[in-house]
Each structure stands twice: as structure tokens, then as C-alpha cells.
Amino acid sequence: MKKTVLLLAMLILAVPLSADSNLPPAYWANRELPDARQEAEAQALMEQLRCLVCQGQSIADSDAELAGDMRDLVRRRIAAGESPNAVRAWLIQRYGTWISFKPTDEPAAWPLWLAPLALILIGAWLIRRRIKLKAGA
Amino acid sequence: MSRGLRLIPIILLLFVLSGLAWRLIKPADTAVPSQMVERPVPQFMLAAALADKPGLAAADLATGQPHLLNIFASWCVPCASEGKVLQELRRHGVTVDGIAVRDTPDALSAFLARNGDPYARIGADRQSDVQIALGSSGVPETFVVDGRGVIRRQYIGPLSNSNVPGVLQELEQLR
Amino acid sequence: MIAETGLAALWLAAGLAAYQFLLMILALRSSVGVARPMRAVAVIQGVLTLAAFAMLLLVFARSDMSVALVFENSNSAKPFIYKVAGAWGNHEGSMLMWVTILAIAGAFVALFSRRTGERTLVAALGSQAILALGFYAFLLIASNPFARLFPAPPDGQGLNPLLQDPGLAFHPPTLYLGYVGLSVAFSFAVGALLTGEVDARLARAMRPWVLGAWILLTLGITAGSYWAYYELGWGGYWFWDPVENASLMPWLAATALLHSIxxxxxRGALKAWTMMLAVIAFSMSMVGTFLVRSGILTSVHAFAIDPERGTFLLVLLAIYVGAAFILFAFRGANLKEGAPFELVSRESGLVVNNLLLSVILGIVFVGTLYPLFVEALSGEKLSVGAPYFNAVAGPLALLVALLVGIGPLLSWRRERRPVLGLLKVPALLGASALVMSIIAAPSIGILPRAGFAVAAFLLAASIMPLIARNPLRAPLATWGMVVAHFGIAIALAGMAANAAFSSERLAIAKPGEILSVGPWQVQLGGVTPTAGKNWTAIEAELRASRGEGIVTLTPETRYYSDPPTQTNESAIRTFWNGQLYTVIGNQDSSGAWQLRLWWKPFVTLIWAGGALIAIGGALALIGRLLLSLRGRRREPEWRRRYA
Structure with missing residues (x-):
């Protein structure tokens, strides 16, 4: 029988217990960096990185172990003085732009950044005859 | 409004509909392929995962001979079924190196005792560091690495018997 | 027998819908008067569908396991309320609910709509019939809710405790009612395009439906946002997830439509634009339903993927929206728009409001579907998420909020009074909020800072339409508008405060350890195991203090056995100036616990604002309905200026 129940259970952060490893989370997976500025940078970056396991979430929000290891990696690299953009670029080199919730400046994302401008121009052109720009004309 | 302008919404609609239809016909592939294919294996050095087997470093993959690099774990269910396939490949003279992700020696040796041990070397990747450096997004995955240490192909998910001839042929070409 | 009765009623209703559609064709081709039989058919169709839905509720209430749908989604041990709610907590039942609401809406139009011309009403009912017919076909061909199992199994499978949640029981009906309200606007628009009677009467006939739909969509989005906030345990209230965007798009279109109507x-102007928006608003509802039901986009809210049903919905979407667009292409252009508006006038303000809302809608639409198109055309995978939407839609939304403060103060046709006088106090408030935020919090981002300024401006500006007149003599609809606009200011203030001043603490703590988050000192007391009916859990006792007594919070991690899942139950404590939000995670090998704490100042204003927006809509709706009940055909001039 085809299972068509909405898997709404997933909504409630349901993590299958069967596929967990035998090791505890990495050291920096769930800890803040001692330097508040670095931690803020790391946190901001982690919120923009897509989790490879639960693909709708960022690694900041995911309970998946791989996401925890990735948080650890991000914090270690930031603590070592790397810039968030360098860390992002390093990950994009491995997983492609898919990993970044923020579209980068590659050509495939150009239409995305141009869309708002284009939409406003089209809109303005559509209403150009609807509004009189000169009073009393 | 000109006639051409009036048709624009319809054209946009057709465009959107064909995109949605394409996605229905070809459902999203949730696998995220590694971008490291056709690039050299990144530098790494992993300690031995088991006392009686050497660990694994990037240099061990650039020996002049092609390797299979298998990312696996004892806690991963599909990895168990993949063991037989890897052993079959090994019988054909393929060198299979393993990276055990987030694993303990005890669990690993029990796993290998149960499912067979095709690995020449096994490195212990306790925090998925090397896995991430390779652009791998889960277990099991298998990379084909040529003699110069360049990644030539990635298999996402367990290898099955049907993969054996293809993998053998691929390795033969790289020799 | 009950299930068979329901199925028979559904078939009959489908037949009547087909008949209703044929009547419309007949009426449009000749001048035969079919309004009376048409109204009767629409009402009977509504009653039959309601009967079918009642039969479904009945088989669920009686736990009749010989019905496949009940077997799959219910269990005799379920609490009664969830047995009944289970009727629409699944694909087939929810589609039956959708078509039931659609048919009842059609019946209401047939019974009560007297404002439009008769030919337009007939055409609108015909359009409503063909909409319903598609969904009847969908139900009867591809997803029969009444299919039987033989032999009947002893008990059902649907005991998933995670699905037993009041939010899940009432969230879908709220959104469906909203979507269906927009279907009526769609049908009126199609009807009017067919007959060419696009005029003020049509707008008045459409308005209550659009307003009602918009209220329900507002409520649905607000409740959904709060639900995600407390259930997901990530402290966020909006994730720009595809499923969330799917519910936001119809709302944006409905908001624009509400104003252009x-x-x-x-003024009898913006005819073509309003008709287009009515078509778009319902199209967005269908796109949303399609995206959610087909599960083609990767989302946090994981739904089962079902290509067959997705295909059916996509075909319906193509037929309805395609037909409406073609109709618009041929008829929309013939509509006369009249003279252009003065630059400073209520009309121009609403045109700009519509332009900006449509651009935001376009951005959400493009951003949501862009990855799909890039993959289709180039094979490349990319992600579009919160950073994009916040950066692009955020400033535009602030601009809209700014105009919300100004627009209602302008009068129709031409502004003769100095509006700037009325805006003195709001502008002063906005400017001082800006200065204060620079002095008191120099390091916050530019978007939250602008948010504070606009919110302060709008708090005052939104009530100006009442202050300028005697508030007691203002019509209810004006009160509604003021309350809704005030709600925007409140929600905006909450969003800005949350973005600027939230503090988060992530730590591994041993019992007895004290952590600070914002003004709070939080001590981890004991962690104890506890158990419920079908779960075991560990429960942390957190003692929080900011110098004035201690509050205790008890977040949990629950382990369900069937299906085996782990959930984090956050513990949230609300204070007048914010919420303390706590989550407990796993224990590490040294016996310490993973904790995540947030102090979120004034975050509750976000949903309070959402509720105010919906209440404002309700006041306006009641005001309009009362007015039409009293049969006032023309409103006095001052009323129109401020309504």
C-alpha cells in the first residue's frame, strides 16, 4: 500500500535514531568560541550553510552529526583567523554553490540579483501612464 | 496594450509550467555530488583506525596505481551490504582503501569480522574532516583515484554487484 | 453504507457541477435567463458536497476500518478530536475538504450575491463550477477518499503521536478557507472578463471574499510562524523555506488585490490590473497547493513526494490559469482605464503599494523556483535562502511600511490639504527612534535600525486617519484599516527588536553550572528522566533569574518508540519585554549537557502584530457587511475619503 501520509512528523525535528555514529559530537560542534566577535562571525556563516543531511536546514539548526562536524570545522577555521568568506569558498570548492544559502556572484546567480531591479523597472513602465507626474497637467 | 504584451503572461506561465513538469518527471536528486572530481585528493593524514592495519594519507593514494577510496562506517546500514561488492573487486586485484567516519576500533573490527574486510588501509576520520575535505556528503561513498592521486569519479551510495564490471573497466583504463 | 453514500453524493455533485458549467455556456451564447436554475444547482451542489464531507467525518468518528483512508490514518485508541481531525489530516481527505469549501462558497455566492449584473453572476458561477469539477475529477479518479478494504482490518495504523497536535488539526482548514476565498475572487474576475462588466459593482461583490480570504491567510501564516518557532526549537520565526514561501505568495497577492479593489x-479604475491580480492570487494558491502536495521542493516541512497527484494538480493549474490568462489577453485589453491619477492622491499611493507588493511577490516567486530552473537548464545546483530574501525583500517591505503610514492620509482624486502637517508627529517619532538607536545601539545592522525608525513612524502615522476626524464617527472599515496598519507597525517593531537584540548562548553545561544570556543568569539544575504515554524523555530543570526572583523552565528531549524519533521540546517563558527560550540537547561523555538558550526581547510583538492585522481585517469585513445589510448604496463623501 502506498504510504501517502504527510510526513509532518518531520516538522517536529524528528531525527531517526538508527543512523547515529558511536562518537560524541566534535568539540566545537555545540560550543561557542571564547572570542565573541569570532563566534558571531561563525554563527552568521553557519546560518548560511546548508546541511547536507537535512537539506532544508542550515548547519546551525541541524541535529545531524555531519552538520555538527561542519560547525566544528567552521569554528576551528574562524578561530585560526580565516575569514568567513574564505571558509565559505573552501566549502563551495568541495560541494558547489549548493552549500551556500546565499547565492554567490557566479554568473548563474546574476539573474537572481537582477530580478528585483528588473521587476521594479517593468512595474514602473506598466504604471507610467497611470500617474500624472506634473500637477495640473 | 499591444497584442504582444498581452501574450507575455501566457509565455511566462508556459515557462513556469514546463519547469514544474520537468521536476515532476525528473524528481530532485538529493545527492550532492563532490566538486573535487578531476582534482587531486586534498592533503590529509589519518591515523590507523585499527591496530593491525595501516592508516591512510593522501600520499598513499598517489602510488602510480589507481585506488578505490571507500568512505564508510560501521554504524551505517547500507555499508554492510557493500562489503561483499568491495571484496569481489579486491579479488580482481583492485586496491581498496577505506576511510572510517566517526568510528571506534571495537565497533569497526566487529563490523569487518561480520561483513568481511576488503581494505588495504583504513584511516580513522573521527570528525568527518577528510570526508568534508573530499566533498563527500554521506556514507557510503566511493571515489576512484588514479595513479597520480587525482579523483576521477564519485559513487554516491553503496556499490552493488552491477557496478563491478564498470568499476573494473574504469580502473583498467587508468592503469 | 455511509462511505457509499458519501461517494454517491460526490458523483452527483460532480454531475451538477458539469451541468452548472453547461448552463453558463448556454447563457453566454444566447440570452436565455438561467440565473434562477443556476443558483439552485449551485446550492444543491454545495449541499451534496457538504454531505459527502460529513460522511467522511462520520466514518472517521466511528473508526470504520473497512474504509482504507480510515485504516491508514486513524486508530480506535486516538482521542476523539484527533479521530475527526484525521479526516483532513491526509491527502484524500484534505482534497475533499478543499472541494467542499469551494462548493459551499459557490452556494453562498449563488444565495447572497446581488451586486453584480446577472450575466456576470452566471459566468462567475460557471467558473466556480468548472473549478470544482476539476477537483471532483481529481478525487473520483485519482484519490477516492471512500475506497473500501476487504476484509476489514481489526484496527488502523494511524497512531503517530507526533501528528496529534491542535496546530496540525486546524492549520490546513484555515489556509484552505483562505485559498478558496480567493477562488471566488478568481471566478468573479473570469465572469466579469467574459461579460465585460468590470466595474465598481463587481469590486464591491468581490471585496468581502477577498477580505475574508486575506484574514484567514494572515491568521494561517501568523499561527504557522509561531508554531514553527516553538516546535522546531531553532528560535527562528521565519525560515524562507519553500513551503513557507508557498503560503506567503497568495497572501502577498491577496494584500495587493485588497487594495486595488x-x-x-x-473610482472604477485599475480594472485590468485588478482582474489580473484576482487571477494571480488564486493561481498562487494553486501553485502553493501544488508545491506542498507534490513535494517537489526540498523543505524542512517534509511532505511525501507523489508524482501522480502532482501531475493531476499541475494539469488543473495549467488549465485554469492558462484559460484565465488567455481570456485576459483577449478581453483585458478592451477595458477602459480612464484618465491618469494625480501624483499626490490616494489612487497613486495604492498604485505604488500594488507595484511594491507585486515586486516582493515576484522576488519570492523567482527566489523559490530559481534553483529548479537553473538545474533544469544547466544541471547546476544552487541554493536560495534567507540571506537572499532578507537582503532583497527586506528593504522593499520597509518601503511599503513607510507608504502605509502616508497613503491613507491622502484623499481620493487630488490632495488639497497639506498632508505633511498630519505627518509631523510620526516623522518626529521615526527620526528620534533612528537617533536613539544610533546612540543606544551603535552596532546593530542597517535593516533592523531602519525597521525601528519605520515602525516608530508607522505607530503614530497609522492612527492619524482616526485622529484627524472624530474617531467615534469613523466607519468600522476605517477602524479596521487603522488596526491592521497599526499591527504592521507592531510586527515590524518585534522583527527589528528580535534581529537587533536577540542574544543566544550555546554551551555544554554540567548540573549546577550558571550561564548568562542577555540579562539572565540561567542555572542548570538537575536533569531527570520522565515518561509520557508513548514516549520517554529527559527533562532539564533550568532556574533563570535576572535579579528579581527565579523562574523555572523545563525543556525536554523526547524519544518516541513508534516510529523511533527524537524531538526537542523547547521551554519558553514569556515576559512583558521578551521571551526566554531554552532547548536541551544530548549528554556528552563527561556527563555535561548541551544547552541552547535565547533571550529574545519583544519577539512576541511579531505575532501580536499579525493577530492585530487579522483583527483589523475582521473589523473591516464586519463593517462592510453591516453597511451592505443596511442597504446603503452610496456612502457619503467623508466616508469614502477615509474608508
Whole structure:
């Protein structure tokens, strides 16, 4: 029988217990960096990185172990003085732009950044005859 | 409004509909392929995962001979079924190196005792560091690495018997 | 027998819908008067569908396991309320609910709509019939809710405790009612395009439906946002997830429509634009339903993927929206728009409001579907998420909020009074909020800072339409508008405060350890195991203090056995100036616990604002309905200026 129940259970952060490893989370997976500025940078970056396991979430929000290891990696690299953009670029080199919730400046994302401008121009052109720009004309 | 302008919404609609239809016909592939294919294996050095087997470093993959690099774990269910396939490949003279992700020696040796041990070397990747450096997004995955240490192909998910001839042929070409 | 009765009623209703559609064709081709039989058919169709839905509720209430749908989604041990709610907590039942609401809406139009011309009403009912017919076909061909199992199994499978949640029981009906309200606007638009009677009367007939739909969509989005906030345990209230965007798009279109309808009703202008928006608003509802039901986009809210049903919905979407667009291409251009508006006038304000809302809608639409198109055309995978939407839609939304403060103060046709006088106090408030935020919090981002300024401006500006007149003599609809606009200011303030001043603490703590988050000192007391009916859990006792007594919070991690899942139950404590939000995670090998704490100042204003927006809509709806009940055909001039 085809299972068509909405898997709404997933909504409630349901993590299958069967596929967990035998090791505890990495050291920096769930800890803040001692330097508040670095931690803020790391946190901001982690919120923009897509989790490879639960693909709708960022690694900041995911309970998946791989996401925890990735948080650890991000914090270690930031603590070592790397810039968030360098860390992002390093990950994009491995997983492609898919990993970044923020579209980068590659050509495939150009239409995305141009869309708002284009939409406003089209809109303005559509209403150009609807509004009189000169009073009393 | 000109006639051409009036048709624009319809054209946009057709465009959107064909995109949605394409996605229905070809459902999203949730696998995220590694971008490291056709690039050299990144530098790494992993300690031995088991006392009686050497660990694994990037240099061990650039020996002049092609390797299979298998990312696996004892806690991963599909990895168990993949063991037989890897052993079959090994019988054909393929060198299979393993990276055990987030694993303990005890669990690993029990796993290998149960499912067979095709690995020449096994490195212990306790925090998925090397896995991430390779652009791998889960277990099991298998990379084909040529003699110069360049990644030539990635298999996402367990290898099955049907993969054996293809993998053998691929390795033969790289020799 | 009950299930068979329901199925028979559904078939009959489908037949009547087909008949209703044929009547419309007949009426449009000749001048035969079919309004009376048409109204009767629409009402009977509504009653039959309601009967079918009642039969479904009945088989669920009686736990009749010989019905496949009940077997799959219910269990005799379920609490009664969830047995009944289970009727629409699944694909087939929810589609039956959708078509039931659609048919009842059609019946209501047939019974009560007297405002439009008769031919337009007939055409609108015909359109409503063909909409319903598609969904009847969908139900009867591809997803029969009444299919039987033989032999009947002893008990059902649907005991998933995670699905037993009041939010899940009432969230879908709220959104469906909203979507269906927009279907009526769609049908009126199609009807009017067919007959060419696009005028103020049509706008007045459409308005209550659009307003009602918009209220329900507002409520649905607000409740859904709060639900995600407390259930997901990530401290966020909006994730720009595809499923969330799917519910936001119809709302944006409905909001634009709500405002352009007022121009059509008051000035008989923006005809083509309003008709297009009515079509778009319902199209967005269908796109949303399609995206959610087909599960083609990767989302946090994981739904089962079902290509067959997705295909059916996509075909319906193509037929309805395609037909409406073609109709618009041929008829929409013939509509006369009249003279252009003065630059400083209520009309121009509403046109700009519509432009900006449509651009935001376009951005959400493009951003949501862009990855799909890039993959289809180039094979490349990319992600579009919160950073994009916040950066692009955020400033535009602030601009809209700014105009919300100004627009209602302008009068129709031409502004003769100095509006700037009324805006003195709001502008002063906005400027001082800006200065204060720079002095008191120099390091916050530019978007939250602008948010504070606009919110302060709008708090005052939104009530100006009442202050300028005697508030007691203002019509209810004006009160509604003021409350809704005030709600925007409140929600905006909450969003800005949350973005600027939230503090988060992530730590591994041993019992007895004290952590600070914002003004709070939080001590981890004991962690104890506890158990419920079908779960075991560990429960942390957190003692929080900011110098004035201690509050205790008890977040949990629960382990369900069937299906085996782990959930984090956050513990949230609300204070007048914010919420303390706590989550406990796993224990590490040294016996310490993973904790995540947030102090979120004034975050509750976000949903309070959402509720105010919906209440404002309700006041306006009641005001309009009362007015039409009293049969006032023309509103006095001052009323129209401020309504």
C-alpha cells in the first residue's frame, strides 16, 4: 500500500535514531568560541550553510552529526583567523554553490540579483501612464 | 496594450509550467555530488583506525596505481551490504582503501569480522574532516583515484554487484 | 453504507457541477435567463458536497476500518478530536475538504450575491463550477477518499503521536478557507472578463471574499510562524523555506488585490490590473497547493513526494490559469482605464503599494523556483535562502511600511490639504527612534535600525486617519484599516527588536553550572528522566533569574518508540519585554549537557502584530457587511475619503 501520509512528523525535528555514529559530537560542534566577535562571525556563516543531511536546514539548526562536524570545522577555521568568506569558498570548492544559502556572484546567480531591479523597472513602465507626474497637467 | 504584451503572461506561465513538469518527471536528486572530481585528493593524514592495519594519507593514494577510496562506517546500514561488492573487486586485484567516519576500533573490527574486510588501509576520520575535505556528503561513498592521486569519479551510495564490471573497466583504463 | 453514500453524493455533485458549467455556456451564447436554475444547482451542489464531507467525518468518528483512508490514518485508541481531525489530516481527505469549501462558497455566492449584473453572476458561477469539477475529477479518479478494504482490518495504523497536535488539526482548514476565498475572487474576475462588466459593482461583490480570504491567510501564516518557532526549537520565526514561501505568495497577492479593489470600487479604475491580480492570487494558491502536495521542493516541512497527484494538480493549474490568462489577453485589453491619477492622491499611493507588493511577490516567486530552473537548464545546483530574501525583500517591505503610514492620509482624486502637517508627529517619532538607536545601539545592522525608525513612524502615522476626524464617527472599515496598519507597525517593531537584540548562548553545561544570556543568569539544575504515554524523555530543570526572583523552565528531549524519533521540546517563558527560550540537547561523555538558550526581547510583538492585522481585517469585513445589510448604496463623501 502506498504510504501517502504527510510526513509532518518531520516538522517536529524528528531525527531517526538508527543512523547515529558511536562518537560524541566534535568539540566545537555545540560550543561557542571564547572570542565573541569570532563566534558571531561563525554563527552568521553557519546560518548560511546548508546541511547536507537535512537539506532544508542550515548547519546551525541541524541535529545531524555531519552538520555538527561542519560547525566544528567552521569554528576551528574562524578561530585560526580565516575569514568567513574564505571558509565559505573552501566549502563551495568541495560541494558547489549548493552549500551556500546565499547565492554567490557566479554568473548563474546574476539573474537572481537582477530580478528585483528588473521587476521594479517593468512595474514602473506598466504604471507610467497611470500617474500624472506634473500637477495640473 | 499591444497584442504582444498581452501574450507575455501566457509565455511566462508556459515557462513556469514546463519547469514544474520537468521536476515532476525528473524528481530532485538529493545527492550532492563532490566538486573535487578531476582534482587531486586534498592533503590529509589519518591515523590507523585499527591496530593491525595501516592508516591512510593522501600520499598513499598517489602510488602510480589507481585506488578505490571507500568512505564508510560501521554504524551505517547500507555499508554492510557493500562489503561483499568491495571484496569481489579486491579479488580482481583492485586496491581498496577505506576511510572510517566517526568510528571506534571495537565497533569497526566487529563490523569487518561480520561483513568481511576488503581494505588495504583504513584511516580513522573521527570528525568527518577528510570526508568534508573530499566533498563527500554521506556514507557510503566511493571515489576512484588514479595513479597520480587525482579523483576521477564519485559513487554516491553503496556499490552493488552491477557496478563491478564498470568499476573494473574504469580502473583498467587508468592503469 | 455511509462511505457509499458519501461517494454517491460526490458523483452527483460532480454531475451538477458539469451541468452548472453547461448552463453558463448556454447563457453566454444566447440570452436565455438561467440565473434562477443556476443558483439552485449551485446550492444543491454545495449541499451534496457538504454531505459527502460529513460522511467522511462520520466514518472517521466511528473508526470504520473497512474504509482504507480510515485504516491508514486513524486508530480506535486516538482521542476523539484527533479521530475527526484525521479526516483532513491526509491527502484524500484534505482534497475533499478543499472541494467542499469551494462548493459551499459557490452556494453562498449563488444565495447572497446581488451586486453584480446577472450575466456576470452566471459566468462567475460557471467558473466556480468548472473549478470544482476539476477537483471532483481529481478525487473520483485519482484519490477516492471512500475506497473500501476487504476484509476489514481489526484496527488502523494511524497512531503517530507526533501528528496529534491542535496546530496540525486546524492549520490546513484555515489556509484552505483562505485559498478558496480567493477562488471566488478568481471566478468573479473570469465572469466579469467574459461579460465585460468590470466595474465598481463587481469590486464591491468581490471585496468581502477577498477580505475574508486575506484574514484567514494572515491568521494561517501568523499561527504557522509561531508554531514553527516553538516546535522546531531553532528560535527562528521565519525560515524562507519553500513551503513557507508557498503560503506567503497568495497572501502577498491577496494584500495587493485588497487594495486595488478599493480603487476599482471607489473610482472604477485599475480594472485590468485588478482582474489580473484576482487571477494571480488564486493561481498562487494553486501553485502553493501544488508545491506542498507534490513535494517537489526540498523543505524542512517534509511532505511525501507523489508524482501522480502532482501531475493531476499541475494539469488543473495549467488549465485554469492558462484559460484565465488567455481570456485576459483577449478581453483585458478592451477595458477602459480612464484618465491618469494625480501624483499626490490616494489612487497613486495604492498604485505604488500594488507595484511594491507585486515586486516582493515576484522576488519570492523567482527566489523559490530559481534553483529548479537553473538545474533544469544547466544541471547546476544552487541554493536560495534567507540571506537572499532578507537582503532583497527586506528593504522593499520597509518601503511599503513607510507608504502605509502616508497613503491613507491622502484623499481620493487630488490632495488639497497639506498632508505633511498630519505627518509631523510620526516623522518626529521615526527620526528620534533612528537617533536613539544610533546612540543606544551603535552596532546593530542597517535593516533592523531602519525597521525601528519605520515602525516608530508607522505607530503614530497609522492612527492619524482616526485622529484627524472624530474617531467615534469613523466607519468600522476605517477602524479596521487603522488596526491592521497599526499591527504592521507592531510586527515590524518585534522583527527589528528580535534581529537587533536577540542574544543566544550555546554551551555544554554540567548540573549546577550558571550561564548568562542577555540579562539572565540561567542555572542548570538537575536533569531527570520522565515518561509520557508513548514516549520517554529527559527533562532539564533550568532556574533563570535576572535579579528579581527565579523562574523555572523545563525543556525536554523526547524519544518516541513508534516510529523511533527524537524531538526537542523547547521551554519558553514569556515576559512583558521578551521571551526566554531554552532547548536541551544530548549528554556528552563527561556527563555535561548541551544547552541552547535565547533571550529574545519583544519577539512576541511579531505575532501580536499579525493577530492585530487579522483583527483589523475582521473589523473591516464586519463593517462592510453591516453597511451592505443596511442597504446603503452610496456612502457619503467623508466616508469614502477615509474608508
Amino acid at each position: 478599493n480603487v476599482l470600487a471607489a
